[in-house]
Amino acid sequence: MAGSQTALREANRAAVVDTVKRHGGLTQVELVGATGLSAATVSTIVKQLLADGVVETRTTTRSGRRAQLVTLAHRVGLAAGVLVGQRHLRVAIADFTHQVVAERVLPMPHEHRVDTSLDRAALLVVDLLERLGLSLDDVVGIGVGLPAPVDEATGMISVRGVMRGWDEVHVAHVLSKRLSVPVHVDNDANLGALAESTRGASRVYRDSVYVRASYGTGAGIVINHQLHRGFAGTAGEIGHVQVDPQGDICRCGSRGCLDTVVGARALVEPLRATHGNLTLRDVVQRANAGDPGCAQVIADAGAQIGAVVSGLAMAVNPQCVVVGGELAETAEILLDPMREAIRRRVLLNQIAPLEVLPAELGGAAEVAGAIALVLQHSDVDLDPRSDADDGVDASDGQLGVGAS
Numbered sequence: 001m002a003g004s005q006t007a008l009r010e011a012n013r014a015a016v017v018d019t020v021k022r023h024g025g026l027t028q029v030e031l032v033g034a035t036g037l038s039a040a041t042v043s044t045i046v047k048q049l050l051a052d053g054v055v056e057t058r059t060t061t062r063s064g065r066r067a068q069l070v071t072l073a074h075r076v077g078l079a080a081g082v083l084v085g086q087r088h089l090r091v092a093i094a095d096f097t098h099q100v101v102a103e104r105v106l107p108m109p110h111e112h113r114v115d116t117s118l119d120r121a122a123l124l125v126v127d128l129l130e131r132l133g134l135s136l137d138d139v140v141g142i143g144v145g146l147p148a149p150v151d152e153a154t155g156m157i158s159v160r161g162v163m164r165g166w167d168e169v170h171v172a173h174v175l176s177k178r179l180s181v182p183v184h185v186d187n188d189a190n191l192g193a194l195a196e197s198t199r200g201a202s203r204v205y206r207d208s209v210y211v212r213a214s215y216g217t218g219a220g221i222v223i224n225h226q227l228h229r230g231f232a233g234t235a236g237e238i239g240h241v242q243v244d245p246q247g248d249i250c251r252c253g254s255r256g257c258l259d260t261v262v263g264a265r266a267l268v269e270p271l272r273a274t275h276g277n278l279t280l281r282d283v284v285q286r287a288n289a290g291d292p293g294c295a296q297v298i299a300d301a302g303a304q305i306g307a308v309v310s311g312l313a314m315a316v317n318p319q320c321v322v323v324g325g326e327l328a329e330t331a332e333i334l335l336d337p338m339r340e341a342i343r344r345r346v347l348l349n350q351i352a353p354l355e356v357l358p359a360e361l362g363g364a365a366e367v368a369g370a371i372a373l374v375l376q377h378s379d380v381d382l383d384p385r386s387d388a389d390d391g392v393d394a395s396d397g398q399l400g401v402g403a404s
């Protein structure tokens with residue numbers, strides 16, 4: 001009996017640490033909600049973890065009130081996140097509480113080459129660390145988001161042609177060889193889904209879909225709190241769902257994919273005659289400033305994306321769809337027609353009517369997901385009392401940090 005009680009206690013302790021690791025920081029009340037443990041059990045475990053130096057508390061405000069946030073102890077290391085976008089690189093350094101301590105965005109030319117991009121990314125990581133007075137030794141891993149489907153087993157892009165010139169490159173190998181730090185690679189929309197479902201708009205939901213409406217469109221699927229990538233990592237690649245059988249040929253080789261209709265090039269083209277040469281950023285900014293033509297283009301894109309997302313929603317039955325990416329910066333201009341298109345097509349149930357919400361983390365969602373990916377892969381030694389007997393205090397501060 002004593003043995004099974006110890007096992008239960010260890011399992012509860014692991015559940016609390018895992019939850020803190022996933023969310024970055026929670027109050028004890030939130031920990032009770034997230035773990036399903038009783039308030040007394042959570043309180044006891046947090047006390048032990050504090051004594052063992054596994055977690056720390058810091059004061060914050062929740063709904064206007066002061067609250068104690070439980071976070072992992074700072075000394076367990078930093079993580080770096082890199083988002084390779086179509087037109088920029090975004091790099092952030094965060095501590096184990098997911099708190100970003102330094103960040104940089106670097107504009108890149110269209111179709112930037114893989115060697116220059118990875119070179120810049122590596123330099124940016126080192127540069128940010130130096131500004132913090134730190135080095136690569138302080139980093140447990142680097143997470144990288146790519147605008148392409150990624151095979152989880154190999155870390156390679158799993159569909160040829162989607163990122164021109166990147167097909168033969170093992171991004172994780174190149175970066176980890178260069179920086180001597182473990183590197184984990186995933187699809188950008190998957191990382192957005194990971195961040196929003198643990199710390200953002202969909203954190204309270206079990207099943208959700210994250211839509212990244214950007215230079216291209218993709219989705220990340222979360223089922224039972226877990227990211228669903230599919231066997232080759234192509235789950236949620238809604239940018240390549242056919243919407244126009246007579247449409248243009250897509251980068252992937254198919255005809256009339258959603259990306260050929262709502263991708264950056266397709267959005268700026270119909271504005272050329274009236275507005276001249278605009279970038280996607282220009283269209284977003286002008287739509288927000290009240291330009292009816294630019295708003296129309298975004299609204300039509302919202303309806304097109306919504307129609308495709310409704311198909312995905314029928315397959316997955318999520319409780320909510322969270323929308324991020326550059327187009328989502330227009331808020332309701334994109335979201336309203338998207339919501340309308342989704343609600344018209346999905347089978348609305350009585351249990352959980354499908355919510356369509358803006359991303360809470362905004363443009364930082366993907367890089368936050370890259371950081372979360374690193375923290376998921378790094379095995380913080382949860383229990384410093386490794387061959388623990390009951391009640392023996394072996395809190396000598398030997399928290400091992402490694403990465404798988």
Ligand SMILES: [Zn+2]
Pocket residue numbers: 239240241250251252253254257259
């Ligand atoms: Zn395609």
